[in-house]
Amino acid sequence: MTGPFKPRDPRVVPRFAGVSTFLRLPLHDDPADVDALIVGAPFDGGTTYRPGARFGPRAVREASALTRGYHPDPGIDLFEALRCADGGDVACVPMDLGLSLDRIEARVRQIAEAGAVAALVGGDHTCALPAVRALAKVHGPLGVVHFDAHSDTYPPAWGMDPHHGTVFRNMVEEGLLRPQDVLQIGVRGPFSGADDLGFARRAGFTLFSAEDVHRSLDAVIARIAALPPGPYYVSFDVDGVDPSMAPGTGTPVPGGFFSWQALAMLRATRALDVVGCDVVELSPDLDEGGRTALLAANVLAETLAAVAARRRSKL
Numbered sequence: 001m002t003g004p005f006k007p008r009d010p011r012v013v014p015r016f017a018g019v020s021t022f023l024r025l026p027l028h029d030d031p032a033d034v035d036a037l038i039v040g041a042p043f044d045g046g047t048t049y050r051p052g053a054r055f056g057p058r059a060v061r062e063a064s065a066l067t068r069g070y071h072p073d074p075g076i077d078l079f080e081a082l083r084c085a086d087g088g089d090v091a092c093v094p095m096d097l098g099l100s101l102d103r104i105e106a107r108v109r110q111i112a113e114a115g116a117v118a119a120l121v122g123g124d125h126t127c128a129l130p131a132v133r134a135l136a137k138v139h140g141p142l143g144v145v146h147f148d149a150h151s152d153t154y155p156p157a158w159g160m161d162p163h164h165g166t167v168f169r170n171m172v173e174e175g176l177l178r179p180q181d182v183l184q185i186g187v188r189g190p191f192s193g194a195d196d197l198g199f200a201r202r203a204g205f206t207l208f209s210a211e212d213v214h215r216s217l218d219a220v221i222a223r224i225a226a227l228p229p230g231p232y233y234v235s236f237d238v239d240g241v242d243p244s245m246a247p248g249t250g251t252p253v254p255g256g257f258f259s260w261q262a263l264a265m266l267r268a269t270r271a272l273d274v275v276g277c278d279v280v281e282l283s284p285d286l287d288e289g290g291r292t293a294l295l296a297a298n299v300l301a302e303t304l305a306a307v308a309a310r311r312r313s314k315l
Helices: 053-066 097-113 125-139 167-173 198-203 208-213 217-225 259-271 288-314
Strands: 036-041 083-089 115-123 142-147 177-187 206-209 231-237 275-278
Touching: 036 053, 036 097, 053 115, 053 275, 053 288, 083 217, 097 115, 097 125, 097 142, 097 275, 115 125, 115 288, 125 167, 125 231, 125 275, 125 288, 142 167, 142 259, 167 177, 167 198, 177 198, 177 208, 206 208, 206 217, 206 288, 208 217, 208 259, 217 259, 231 259, 231 288, 259 288
Parallel strands: 036 083, 036 115, 115 275, 142 177, 142 231, 177 206, 231 275
Antiparallel strands: none
């Protein structure tokens, strides 16, 4: 490719025109040329309730028309500081979970081995498992900052393992994580049973409920920033946000944190060495007015801006 890895100038090409891409960036396949490659994972074969997240990447690309490059906190122009591109979609197969996860893992590993940050747009949360498998093979066990209404450390459902509610248990059992460096933020009830969070607690995860965020956002931000050194993965399930602000998801839970709180917490990840990230569980057919897709596009941009800010601080 020739030319800069930047969005098209909206004063030359209107935001409503042209082919939709993540953050209005150019399409580019080779991760060796960029600092971060954004790829879609249009797969929802691990969904246990309402499907539709396979259409998430397409919706985020369209919503990305309203994103912009300059982030006043941390005071950085994302596209001046970080070479980013839309790497297309992984060729997921809707009726074959194993094959789809293998293809996601292969693509993320290719990105990681090229030295770029892999940014995944799902798809359901099952897509995070192959991404973390790939990253752990390149970087070693990961810490995680996980935003979600659910812990996703649950047992198999109907004999199926993995699914979108098991992936963080799977990661622990496969030795992919540093459990003491895992934060789960936004988890809330009611629960199916008293021990629903038992696995996460026994594994050594630190859990913050949505009420914890509401009561002391600053304390949660400080805890993110205080995580010890090492490679990290940032995983953002849109159902962590209250359904009044993010209705477009398959398993909404009332009482979530607010969209502004989500973005503030994501900015705190600039203290971390983030080697991969995702935003998952957006179901456009359930999304009133497209506001969940808009949130997801901004989550993606804020996470990458945090990566850019950390890199600038290391110069």
